[in-house]
Amino acid sequence: MDSSSRSAVIIIGAGVSGISAAKVLAENGIADLLILEASDRIGGRIRKESFGGVSVELGAGWIAGVGGKVSNPVWEIAAKFGLRTCFSDYSNARYNIYDRSGKIFPSGIAADSYKKAVDSAIQRLRELESDCVVDVPNGAELPSQVPQLIIVFLCLNAEKKVEPISTYVDFGEREFLVADERGYEYLLYKMAEDFLFTSEGRILDNRLKLNKVVRELQHSRNGVTVKTEDGFVYEANYVILSASIGVLQSDLICFRPPLPRWKTEAIEKCDVMVYTKIFLKFPYKFWPCGPDKEFFIYAHERRGYYTFWQHMENAYPDSNILVVTLTNGESKRVEAQSDAETLKEATGVLCDMFGPEIPTATDILVPRWWNNRFQRGSYSNYPIISDNQVVNDIKAPVGRIFFTGEHTSERFNGYVHGGYLAGIDTSKALLAEIRKYERENESKSFLLDPLLALTGSLTLSQSDTVSGLQKCDVPTQLYLSGKLGITEAIL
Numbered sequence: 242m243d244s245s246s247r248s249a250v251i252i253i254g255a256g257v258s259g260i261s262a263a264k265v266l267a268e269n270g271i272a273d274l275l276i277l278e279a280s281d282r283i284g285g286r287i288r289k290e291s292f293g294g295v296s297v298e299l300g301a302g303w304i305a306g307v308g309g310k311v312s313n314p315v316w317e318i319a320a321k322f323g324l325r326t327c328f329s330d331y332s333n334a335r336y337n338i339y340d341r342s343g344k345i346f347p348s349g350i351a352a353d354s355y356k357k358a359v360d361s362a363i364q365r366l367r368e369l370e371s372d373c374v375v376d377v378p379n380g381a382e383l384p385s386q387v388p389q390l391i392i393v394f395l396c397l398n399a400e401k402k403v404e405p406i407s408t409y410v411d412f413g414e415r416e417f418l419v420a421d422e423r424g425y426e427y428l429l430y431k432m433a434e435d436f437l438f439t440s441e442g443r444i445l446d447n448r449l450k451l452n453k454v455v456r457e458l459q460h461s462r463n464g465v466t467v468k469t470e471d472g473f474v475y476e477a478n479y480v481i482l483s484a485s486i487g488v489l490q491s492d493l494i495c496f497r498p499p500l501p502r503w504k505t506e507a508i509e510k511c512d513v514m515v516y517t518k519i520f521l522k523f524p525y526k527f528w529p530c531g532p533d534k535e536f537f538i539y540a541h542e543r544r545g546y547y548t549f550w551q552h553m554e555n556a557y558p559d560s561n562i563l564v565v566t567l568t569n570g571e572s573k574r575v576e577a578q579s580d581a582e583t584l585k586e587a588t589g590v591l592c593d594m595f596g597p598e599i600p601t602a603t604d605i606l607v608p609r610w611w612n613n614r615f616q617r618g619s620y621s622n623y624p625i626i627s628d629n630q631v632v633n634d635i636k637a638p639v640g641r642i643f644f645t646g647e648h649t650s651e652r653f654n655g656y657v658h659g660g661y662l663a664g665i666d667t668s669k670a671l672l673a674e675i676r677k678y679e680r681e682n683e684s685k686s687f688l689l690d691p692l693l694a695l696t697g698s699l700t701l702s703q704s705d706t707v708s709g710l711q712k713c714d715v716p717t718q719l720y721l722s723g724k725l726g727i728t729e730a731i732l
């Protein structure tokens with residue numbers, strides 16, 4: 242076991258929220274920080290991979306919420322660094338719906354069915370709201386012609402909340418696909434460059450430590466001891482924890498003492514969505530091309546079975562890549578099987594749509610977000626009908642541990658900009674806390690001064706001298722939530 246010196250703040254996780262949190266701290270004079278990241282890279286759920294000769298985004302692919310009155314901060318950063326993006330027009334998908342015999346549903350029927358189903362689902366949601374039942378409206382009465390379409394759209398929307406989605410209300414309704422060889426993650430690197438030492442595209446600053454899997458957080462009124470899987474121990478005055486909601490629900494990180502019940506209950510209440518983009522590379526195109534054909538749908542009686550497709554010709558012309566999106570149960574099923582089996586299933590679906598003569602895919606890429614122990618899912622999904630108490634509890638600090646990540650964003654959870662803004666918010670809250678202690682400490686030492694002069698000496702313990710911040714610790718949660726008992730709050 243090794244010991245490192247004490248840091249002012251340790252940030253756990255180098256995804257967008259961890260990096261934005263660290264940047265705000267650094268900009269506000271907290272240079273003494275340490276970022277511990279479990280994997281061998283920064284980015285977290287923003288991740289590119291080379292596939293079929295281009296860069297594909299296994300995680301976040303779109304900058305969602307663009308073109309409104311307020312500018313999406315992630316869009317601004319992307320513009321600043323010249324990230325290449327393509328506008329995505331999903332609206333045409335409803336006209337590109339294939340049945341199992343490869344017939345396209347006539348556009349009128351499809352659009353009409355879509356509208357009816359959405360209306361019916363919204364109505365059903367309103368009813369559910371009054372009953373306080375929380376779920377995707379599986380049982381909504383759907384027109385029989387293209388049920389799969391409706392379910393896809395409802396899934397894609399309901400999983401990210403059906404009623405006004407803050408992202409679109411605030412930032413606009415347009416979505417842009419990142420299609421840049423440097424990847425979406427390039428933005429994180431550029432953010433890190435502002436406060437970490439970098440050279441030739443690499444972060445060389447030893448305040449970022451990769452392959453450091455945090456397994457234990459021992460916290461007290463004096464600080465936090467962080468233990469990693471490789472036996473290292475790090476000490477900090479404060480910790481910002483940006484691990485995903487799926488990780489918090491798992492047993493990867495042990496808290497000593499355990500998190501209070503109000504916290505663990507809130508964490509359990511938040512659903513984890515699994516969203517999987519499967520990439521298939523072909524020797525040549527056999528699907529209809531053109532911008533209005535970018536998205537197409539396969540209508541199958543089995544819910545979510547290889548339903549939502551996208552060709553990558555707009556993003557990367559002549560790449561001959563198709564992407565199919567699966568969610569939740571289907572994602573987990575596919576993650577558990579071999580890629581060869583997945584390829585066989587996907588090929589069967591493509592044969593249904595485009596005939597048996599299609600070429601065999603030369604490559605397949607199946608990300609496994611659910612089985613990744615540093616993610617355990619793709620993004621958070623708060624119950625449609627829930628108050629803000631759950632998210633407030635999830636983000637509330639416990640003593641010296643502050644929580645961040647997309648799941649702590651009240652308005653933009655599930656999105657990159659949610660993670661980005663959450664990181665900023667958390668750091669601001671921590672800075673306020675630090676300043677408060679500094680003020681209190683100053684007034685304490687002011688009171689102590691005459692005493693010191695009288696006695697001539699006063700010995701402080703080592704932990705007291707590390708930082709004045711430790712001298713008058715009041716568990717943060719005490720004043721954030723009136724419902725707590727003292728012992729729970731101290732935990």
Ligand SMILES: Cc1cc2nc3c(=O)[nH]c(=O)nc-3n(C[C@H](O)[C@H](O)[C@H](O)COP(=O)(O)OP(=O)(O)OC[C@H]3O[C@@H](n4cnc5c(N)ncnc54)[C@H](O)[C@@H]3O)c2cc1C
Nearest residue numbers: 254256257258279285286301302303455646647656657660
């Ligand atoms: C498939 C997919 C598609 C998506 N599509 C979009 C999209 O199109 N648009 C959009 O805006 N958003 C999208 N998202 C969501 C977006 O990617 C996330 O909201 C955002 O990236 C989350 O950032 P974060 O910092 O909160 O978490 P993360 O990126 O998960 O960062 C947390 C970091 O903590 C690390 N970590 C975890 N446990 C430990 C530990 N014990 N010790 C040390 N480190 C640890 C992880 O390795 C990770 O790097 C998508 C996500 C997925 C998976």
